[in-house]
Amino acid sequence: MSNKKKTTLKDIANILKLSTAAVSKALQDDSRISAKTKEAVKKVAKELNYQPNHLASALRKGKSNLVGVIVPRTNSNFFSSVVQNIEEVLNKDGYNIIITQSNESYKKECDSIDTLLFTQVDGIIASMANETINLEYYEKIKSRGIPLILFDRGENDLNVDYIGIDDYASSHMIVEHLVEQGCKRIAHIGGYQHTRIFNNRIRGYKDAIKKHGLPLDSELLLESSLTQEDGRKKMEQLLTLGTRPDAVYIAGDYAALGALQVLQENAIDVPNEIALVGFGNEPFTAMVSPTISSIEQHSMEIGRLAAQTFLEHVASPDVKQTLNKKILNAELIVRDSSNKKSLS
Amino acid sequence: MSNKKKTTLKDIANILKLSTAAVSKALQDDSRISAKTKEAVKKVAKELNYQPNHLASALRKGKSNLVGVIVPRTNSNFFSSVVQNIEEVLNKDGYNIIITQSNESYKKECDSIDTLLFTQVDGIIASMANETINLEYYEKIKSRGIPLILFDRGENDLNVDYIGIDDYASSHMIVEHLVEQGCKRIAHIGGYQHTRIFNNRIRGYKDAIKKHGLPLDSELLLESSLTQEDGRKKMEQLLTLGTRPDAVYIAGDYAALGALQVLQENAIDVPNEIALVGFGNEPFTAMVSPTISSIEQHSMEIGRLAAQTFLEHVASPDVKQTLNKKILNAELIVRDSSNKKSLS
Numbered sequence: 157m158s159n160k161k162k163t164t165l166k167d168i169a170n171i172l173k174l175s176t177a178a179v180s181k182a183l184q185d186d187s188r189i190s191a192k193t194k195e196a197v198k199k200v201a202k203e204l205n206y207q208p209n210h211l212a213s214a215l216r217k218g219k220s221n222l223v224g225v226i227v228p229r230t231n232s233n234f235f236s237s238v239v240q241n242i243e244e245v246l247n248k249d250g251y252n253i254i255i256t257q258s259n260e261s262y263k264k265e266c267d268s269i270d271t272l273l274f275t276q277v278d279g280i281i282a283s284m285a286n287e288t289i290n291l292e293y294y295e296k297i298k299s300r301g302i303p304l305i306l307f308d309r310g311e312n313d314l315n316v317d318y319i320g321i322d323d324y325a326s327s328h329m330i331v332e333h334l335v336e337q338g339c340k341r342i343a344h345i346g347g348y349q350h351t352r353i354f355n356n357r358i359r360g361y362k363d364a365i366k367k368h369g370l371p372l373d374s375e376l377l378l379e380s381s382l383t384q385e386d387g388r389k390k391m392e393q394l395l396t397l398g399t400r401p402d403a404v405y406i407a408g409d410y411a412a413l414g415a416l417q418v419l420q421e422n423a424i425d426v427p428n429e430i431a432l433v434g435f436g437n438e439p440f441t442a443m444v445s446p447t448i449s450s451i452e453q454h455s456m457e458i459g460r461l462a463a464q465t466f467l468e469h470v471a472s473p474d475v476k477q478t479l480n481k482k483i484l485n486a487e488l489i490v491r492d493s494s495n496k497k498s499l500s
Numbered sequence: 501m502s503n504k505k506k507t508t509l510k511d512i513a514n515i516l517k518l519s520t521a522a523v524s525k526a527l528q529d530d531s532r533i534s535a536k537t538k539e540a541v542k543k544v545a546k547e548l549n550y551q552p553n554h555l556a557s558a559l560r561k562g563k564s565n566l567v568g569v570i571v572p573r574t575n576s577n578f579f580s581s582v583v584q585n586i587e588e589v590l591n592k593d594g595y596n597i598i599i600t601q602s603n604e605s606y607k608k609e610c611d612s613i614d615t616l617l618f619t620q621v622d623g624i625i626a627s628m629a630n631e632t633i634n635l636e637y638y639e640k641i642k643s644r645g646i647p648l649i650l651f652d653r654g655e656n657d658l659n660v661d662y663i664g665i666d667d668y669a670s671s672h673m674i675v676e677h678l679v680e681q682g683c684k685r686i687a688h689i690g691g692y693q694h695t696r697i698f699n700n701r702i703r704g705y706k707d708a709i710k711k712h713g714l715p716l717d718s719e720l721l722l723e724s725s726l727t728q729e730d731g732r733k734k735m736e737q738l739l740t741l742g743t744r745p746d747a748v749y750i751a752g753d754y755a756a757l758g759a760l761q762v763l764q765e766n767a768i769d770v771p772n773e774i775a776l777v778g779f780g781n782e783p784f785t786a787m788v789s790p791t792i793s794s795i796e797q798h799s800m801e802i803g804r805l806a807a808q809t810f811l812e813h814v815a816s817p818d819v820k821q822t823l824n825k826k827i828l829n830a831e832l833i834v835r836d837s838s839n840k841k842s843l844s
């Protein structure tokens with residue numbers, strides 16, 4: 157394999173002392189070009205291994221049949237599963253997807269958006285990075301006039317389609333369940349408050365705690381990046397409290413795993429001394445011992461709905477996009493980490 | 501957000517009754533265009549929200565600063581980690597990556613290649629789908645004259661750069677370890693024989709078994725898709741044998757997890773009745789009980805080397821690509837599933 161530069165129309169034009177427009181027409185068998193010139197152009201094109209540029213034609217038509225997908229990271233069962241389902245629906249309609257990941261970084265997310273706009277995608281389906289507060293790059297997508305659909309991590313301020321689960325109600329469900337298990341001092345290791353979904357979970361936690369007349373101590377509510385490592389740190393912090401919690405609800409499964417490890421290293425009985433509930437239903441929650449209770453986020457349905465929403469916009473390009481919010485009911489999967497044996 | 505078609509140079513040209521070339525020149529402040537025309541063009545461009553097309557300029561220069569990455573699936577710690585490390589190295593050099601997944605399907609892999617070539621990537625780094633036997637689409641990449649680098653799943657016949665671990669030696673390492681644990685009847689649930697890495701693992705298994713004078717029964721060697729579900733099926737099949745194996749080496753961790761579940765459902769003592777070794781060192785192998793012994797594939801180093809190999813080609817475009825094979829030594833992580841307590 158050689159690494160010579162791709163052959164362009166200009167290369168062929170230079171050799172034959174023709175204009176690039178004439179070369180382009182010759183390659184398309186345009187009747188305005190003589191048979192002799194066509195033959196010469198095709199011969200040189202073949203010698204230089206010229207590959208006709210389908211993208212150029214997409215540029216003219218304003219349609220690439222590509223949809224860009226931006227995820228915070230691919231290394232998460234939730235995001236992988238959403239992407240998989242977006243892809244299945246879009247492939248059936250003749251679209252291919254290209255994936256970029258922000259790695260939770262604002263800068264990388266901006267790069268991803270530029271990259272996708274550069275490749276002339278017909279639309280973008282995205283879930284925002286943890287770091288993202290400035291919405292300028294998302295406004296850039298909107299100003300291009302292509303559909304933008306957000307899922308899981310969205311922003312009300314953008315006024316675009318959004319598909320996700322009811323985070324506020326999920327927190328209520330978790331607190332109800334822990335109260336039923338007899339827990340009286342429930343801590344929450346939450347995500348960043350500036351991220352809408354995590355803020356909704358925090359609001360749900362606070363309101364549910366108040367509803368049940370339980371203590372809402374500020375020391376029981378911690379903000380976390382929700383990595384496994386930070387889950388460890390925040391759980392260690394909770395264990396130093398004068399009065400320890402008897403339950404911890406953690407807004408992400410990886411952080412819940414880190415927290416569980418700390419509890420086990422400290423020989424604390426889970427769930428009887430401290431009950432634990434995670435969020436996301438990552439497959440490992442059913443594999444570890446004890447298994448971890450968690451919230452199923454319906455990734456398959458989120459992916460399908462996001463893709464369908466894109467297709468609806470494409471089907472009705474003249475209809476002004478109506479704000480479309482699809483909020484799914486989440487489901488609590490109760491496992492050993494919060495299922496007290498004394499009750500069963 | 502409206503969904504009107506993207507504004508093109510042609511739209512502006514039509515309104516002003518100019519040629520698209522003149523509009524393009526006006527937007528680039530070309531001296532051959534009058535100030536009056538420039539002003540008119542810029543006014544209409546602004547009204548129609550025209551976005552200058554950076555891609556068109558990339559097409560002229562033959563360089564997009566994008567690298568395409570094709571993985572069988574993103575939902576695997578190994579592939580995610582390789583992609584992450586490719587990205588870190590390439591970002592530092594001003595390249596962005598776009599990811600496509602084949603979902604182990606040959607057809608999807610062909611679509612991925614077409615999509616990436618369409619977006620004018622400057623190179624492709626890929627790991628082949630399980631189904632892929634026909635190499636025609638990979639030849640298409642080579643004929644474009646852009647660097648192609650394969651990792652993990654490659655093909656000798658393509659004669660391109662390849663980064664991976666020593667699969668043949670890994671099998672030897674596993675069999676040695678199981679022999680040391682006193683195992684005498686070692687089964688192998690392997691991948692598809694037509695895939696080079698799995699074929700190398702199978703060859704390594706056979707040669708190591710022969711070397712130790714152990715039985716090489718055909719009923720002990722099964723071909724599998726290596727999904728969790730197929731791992732279950734193949735383990736069930738091994739349990740029906742007249743003489744059961746006392747160890748099973750499985751060429752993928754997800755299949756090993758399925759196999760472990762079957763052993764536990766049948767109340768078989770792991771490792772004392774049947775020892776188990778997986779492949780890939782997925783994080784869950786350290787989380788389940790018993791923990792699963794596995795092969796670490798050095799995904800970080802594979803990703804970095806793949807990216808560096810691409811950069812080397814870009815730095816020396818005039819040097820004909822020399823076949824570059826980087827084979828890393830794998831590492832066996834011994835965990836509870838193959839560590840017999842009677843020996844310790």
